Amino acid sequence: MTFPMLQKSLHKRRGSAGAEIRRWLWKSILPASILAFWALATRFHWVDRKIWASPAQVWQATLGLNRDGFLWLALGESLLRDLAGFLLGAAAGLAAGGVLGWSPWAYRLGAPTLHFLKAIAIFAWIPLLTMVFGIGEASKIVFIALAAFYPAALNTLEGIRSVPKSQLELARAYRLDPWQRLRKVILPSALPSILTGVQVALILTWLATVGVEYFMSAGPSVGGILLNGAESFHLEIVFIGIILLGSVGFALNQGAHALGRRLLRHRPQTLKA
Amino acid sequence: MPWAGGFSAIDRKPLKPEVDIMTTKGILEIRNLGKAFPANGRKGSLQALDGINLSIRPGEFVSIVGGSGCGKSTLLRLISGLDDEFQGEISIGGAPVRGTSLDRGIVFQDLRLLPWLTAEANIALALENSGLSKADKRQAVAEHLKLVGLEKFAQAYPHQLSGGMSQRVAIARGLVNRPGLLLLDEPFGALDALTRSRLQAELERIWREEGITMILVTHDVEEAVFLGDRVIVMEPGPGRIRRELRIPLPRPRRRSDPRFLEIKEDILREFTGPETAEAESLEPAGRPLAEARLDWAA
Amino acid sequence: MSRSALASGSSIRFSPRPFAAGRAPAPVRILAGLVLPSALLLLWHNASTRGWAPPQILPAPAVAWSSFLDLLASGDLRTHVQASLIRVLISFALGSAAGLALGLAMGLSRRLDDLFGAVFHGINQVPTLGWLPVLIVVVGINDRLTHILIAQAVFVSVAINTQRGIRQVPERLVEVARAYRLSRTQSLRKVVLPAAVPQIFTGIRFGLANGWASLVVVELLVGSEGLGYLMSWGRQAFQLDLVLVAIVAVGIIGWILDAGLARLEGTFTAWRTGEAAA
Ligand SMILES: Nc1ncnc2c1ncn2[C@@H]1O[C@H](COP(=O)(O)OP(=O)(O)O)[C@@H](O)[C@H]1O
Numbered sequence: 001m002t003f004p005m006l007q008k009s010l011h012k013r014r015g016s017a018g019a020e021i022r023r024w025l026w027k028s029i030l031p032a033s034i035l036a037f038w039a040l041a042t043r044f045h046w047v048d049r050k051i052w053a054s055p056a057q058v059w060q061a062t063l064g065l066n067r068d069g070f071l072w073l074a075l076g077e078s079l080l081r082d083l084a085g086f087l088l089g090a091a092a093g094l095a096a097g098g099v100l101g102w103s104p105w106a107y108r109l110g111a112p113t114l115h116f117l118k119a120i121a122i123f124a125w126i127p128l129l130t131m132v133f134g135i136g137e138a139s140k141i142v143f144i145a146l147a148a149f150y151p152a153a154l155n156t157l158e159g160i161r162s163v164p165k166s167q168l169e170l171a172r173a174y175r176l177d178p179w180q181r182l183r184k185v186i187l188p189s190a191l192p193s194i195l196t197g198v199q200v201a202l203i204l205t206w207l208a209t210v211g212v213e214y215f216m217s218a219g220p221s222v223g224g225i226l227l228n229g230a231e232s233f234h235l236e237i238v239f240i241g242i243i244l245l246g247s248v249g250f251a252l253n254q255g256a257h258a259l260g261r262r263l264l265r266h267r268p269q270t271l272k273a
Numbered sequence: 274m275p276w277a278g279g280f281s282a283i284d285r286k287p288l289k290p291e292v293d294i295m296t297t298k299g300i301l302e303i304r305n306l307g308k309a310f311p312a313n314g315r316k317g318s319l320q321a322l323d324g325i326n327l328s329i330r331p332g333e334f335v336s337i338v339g340g341s342g343c344g345k346s347t348l349l350r351l352i353s354g355l356d357d358e359f360q361g362e363i364s365i366g367g368a369p370v371r372g373t374s375l376d377r378g379i380v381f382q383d384l385r386l387l388p389w390l391t392a393e394a395n396i397a398l399a400l401e402n403s404g405l406s407k408a409d410k411r412q413a414v415a416e417h418l419k420l421v422g423l424e425k426f427a428q429a430y431p432h433q434l435s436g437g438m439s440q441r442v443a444i445a446r447g448l449v450n451r452p453g454l455l456l457l458d459e460p461f462g463a464l465d466a467l468t469r470s471r472l473q474a475e476l477e478r479i480w481r482e483e484g485i486t487m488i489l490v491t492h493d494v495e496e497a498v499f500l501g502d503r504v505i506v507m508e509p510g511p512g513r514i515r516r517e518l519r520i521p522l523p524r525p526r527r528r529s530d531p532r533f534l535e536i537k538e539d540i541l542r543e544f545t546g547p548e549t550a551e552a553e554s555l556e557p558a559g560r561p562l563a564e565a566r567l568d569w570a571a
Numbered sequence: 572m573s574r575s576a577l578a579s580g581s582s583i584r585f586s587p588r589p590f591a592a593g594r595a596p597a598p599v600r601i602l603a604g605l606v607l608p609s610a611l612l613l614l615w616h617n618a619s620t621r622g623w624a625p626p627q628i629l630p631a632p633a634v635a636w637s638s639f640l641d642l643l644a645s646g647d648l649r650t651h652v653q654a655s656l657i658r659v660l661i662s663f664a665l666g667s668a669a670g671l672a673l674g675l676a677m678g679l680s681r682r683l684d685d686l687f688g689a690v691f692h693g694i695n696q697v698p699t700l701g702w703l704p705v706l707i708v709v710v711g712i713n714d715r716l717t718h719i720l721i722a723q724a725v726f727v728s729v730a731i732n733t734q735r736g737i738r739q740v741p742e743r744l745v746e747v748a749r750a751y752r753l754s755r756t757q758s759l760r761k762v763v764l765p766a767a768v769p770q771i772f773t774g775i776r777f778g779l780a781n782g783w784a785s786l787v788v789v790e791l792l793v794g795s796e797g798l799g800y801l802m803s804w805g806r807q808a809f810q811l812d813l814v815l816v817a818i819v820a821v822g823i824i825g826w827i828l829d830a831g832l833a834r835l836e837g838t839f840t841a842w843r844t845g846e847a848a849a
């Protein structure tokens with residue numbers, strides 16, 4: 001076992017071209033063996049072939065499923081739903097967080113309740129939501145919005161409340177009015193935290209979208225693909241769903257971070273990719 | 274003044290295992306030393322040090338002065354062995370310096386106390402591999418806490434200490450294992466004037482009694498002249514030695530001695546030109562007065 | 572995605588004291604905190620007694636309260652809570668132990684990081700919810716599924732944060748270890764692990780929260796006991812009072828679990844200042 005930190009400082013570890021290639025090969029050992037094992041295991045029936053599809057079958061199934069552009073349709077449905085819930089929930093969260101962060105009394109009144117509600121695992125709301133709003137689109141969007149609400153609200157709240165006292169005193173010393181104080185001191189100082197909240201909201205809503213499609217049947221959608229795959233015992237369909245789920249999540253995450261970096265480009269890096 | 278009068282409590286004791294003596298003795302020889310950092314963003318590199326030649330005898334006290342950014346800290350890091358990538362040679366007694374050694378101590382400019390260890394435990398860190406018995410370690414730590422006047426703060430965590438107190442802990446950590454060569458990077462920067470001159474006197478006493486070679490980086494010309502057998506004046510871009518001068522004054526030195534003042538002014542002129550030579554130091558002390566006072570009250 | 576960002580400590584804030592609020596004295600804080608819940612309760616009461624909503628959809632608070640007492644007296648609530656807790660704790664223990672081991676290995680050794688990195692980060696792109704259908708097909712609907720799913724949720728979060736915590740130990744402190752020639756074990760004990768502890772705890776706390784949430788999902792879908800099951804059953808029977816009791820129980824237990832970990836974290840990081848530590 002090497003112990004890199006105790007040797008040289010980090011940026012000095014760039015090796016020769018040969019070393020880089022060896023390192024790359026070393027990195028691909030595990031993924032390659034897993035793929036190879038999968039192919040062999042399905043080829044030679046080491047695993048239950050009724051459940052486990054071969055790599056080729058997954059590919060065939062993908063083409064089959066997408067014959068009429070079904071995958072794109074499902075993806076579009078899910079993303080649209082995600083977007084609606086996200087906009088609703090993030091806006092409400094920013095507003096609530098702003099009020100709670102701005103006014104100490106609002107904070108005292110609202111924050112304990114907010115913290116308690118946050119402690120409730122979000123999917124626990126599903127039975128209640130379906131009883132109140134039914135299992136239609138409204139119910140789904142409210143649930144997704146709820147997923148966006150907490151991180152947006154809590155991070156906005158924290159961001160505003162942790163504006164350094166010294167900066168607020170500075171604003172008082174120069175007699176800034178409340179509007180100037182907000183524009184020149186509070187918002188710039190809270191911005192990284194607020195953006196973090198929005199990013200987390202974006203990522204959580206995608207999870208919530210697929211989850212809610214799982215619980216409330218939703219027609220063509222990513223959650224629907226996963227559910228159908230599991231119900232019909234077609235693992236290859238499940239894999240297609242997982243790949244969709246993972247890649248959209250990955251893209252959202254990258255996008256959110258790129259946006260965050262752009263908005264905060266004047267500052268030392270607070271958001272890590 | 275919680276620690277007034279307590280200094281002589283520290284006796285000369287053989288804190289170091291005998292084996293280390295080998296590396297202590299011998300001339301520190303720096304030849305044609307250069308150091309380049311990869312420059313931020315742009316291609317090419319930043320030459321932090323260039324063509325440094327310096328030779329320091331065992332037991333010598335050398336002060337290095339210069340404005341910020343002229344490579345003083347970089348030079349100390351290279352001597353300490355924390356950074357092995359440089360051009361030129363650094364050797365002690367003919368043997369090239371490779372990696373760190375317990376015989377070369379360093380007091381970092383940014384202190385680097387471990388925030389999860391108490392003041393006491395931070396000092397004890399330097400004795401982990403000293404080969405001393407547990408009891409001896411405890412005693413050495415206690416004595417050095419006393420030396421820097423922090424015996425009441427043995428159990429305090431760094432975040433509970435003021436800047437000046439933290440600095441004293443860092444100094445104690447640098448001294449406690451009695452290295453043969455001690456590198457001090459602006460060790461008194463954050464101290465109030467009284468504590469500072471006390472610790473300067475203490476440092477001089479330890480140096481005299483233990484024969485430790487010391488290299489002190491400072492931006493305070495008076496301090497450099499007060500303590501150094503030699504003062505090295507550095508200049509930036511790239512970091513080079515501009516001037517080297519011997520301080521022929523007998524010890525203990527008096528700051529009001531006219532010859533002392535003359536040397537000081539002479540060095541200050543290197544930086545400021547003749548008119549403004551009254552300026553005491555090259556950089557502001559970097560710490561508001563109020564904090565210094567608090568520090569003193571503690 | 573999904574988890575890679577969430578599992579990083581940077582995005583989720585776990586305050587050292589979850590319920591810390593303002594500087595007002597404690598009684599004022601508690602009273603103020605109770606105002607909003609009381610108002611909601613009053614609204615709820617009015618809504619049901621004045622018939623703003625049909626009683627089968629919105630039972631009166633008193634009804635919900637008496638259902639709670641019934642569930643408590645009959646021992647049903649205890650059974651469900653116990654079932655959920657045991658599931659989550661077993662999986663949490665397995666997942667965090669494995670996550671700690673892999674995280675340490677990947678943090679301390681670049682070779683092991685390279686070896687496991689690709690597969691690990693690939694798995695991490697898929698949220699817990701995505702693995703559920705796979706497990707349903709492969710493992711079947713049983714307790715093993717629950718344990719694997721929750722342990723996986725905890726595992727990923729703990730492993731990522733442990734690895735990251737170790738990698739992010741400031742170089743300047745590692746240099747202190749080098750300057751004093753600390754051995755590998757000494758530097759691990761004195762420098763690397765203490766520096767990584769806050770981030771490791773972020774992973775553990777997030778892992779447990781995530782595990783608890785996943786448990787509810789699984790229990791909603793499958794199983795015959797546990798709080799999620801209680802909810803799902805209440806919904807099918809159109810007994811909103813049961814659903815509400817279960818929701819509140821999920822919240823309280825989730826909060827207690829996190830508060831317990833926060834306290835444990837506090838004992839490990841006593842060296843930090845109360846709020847913002849470096
Ligand atoms: N790790 C580093 N990477 C890049 N540049 C550095 C690094 N350390 C120091 N430098 C640069 O080297 C020069 C000398 O720095 P330093 O030795 O800290 O100066 P001093 O201690 O005299 O103020 C500065 O220009 C500084 O920006």
Ligand SMILES: [Mg+2]
Pocket residue numbers: 345346347382458
């Ligand atoms: Mg410096």
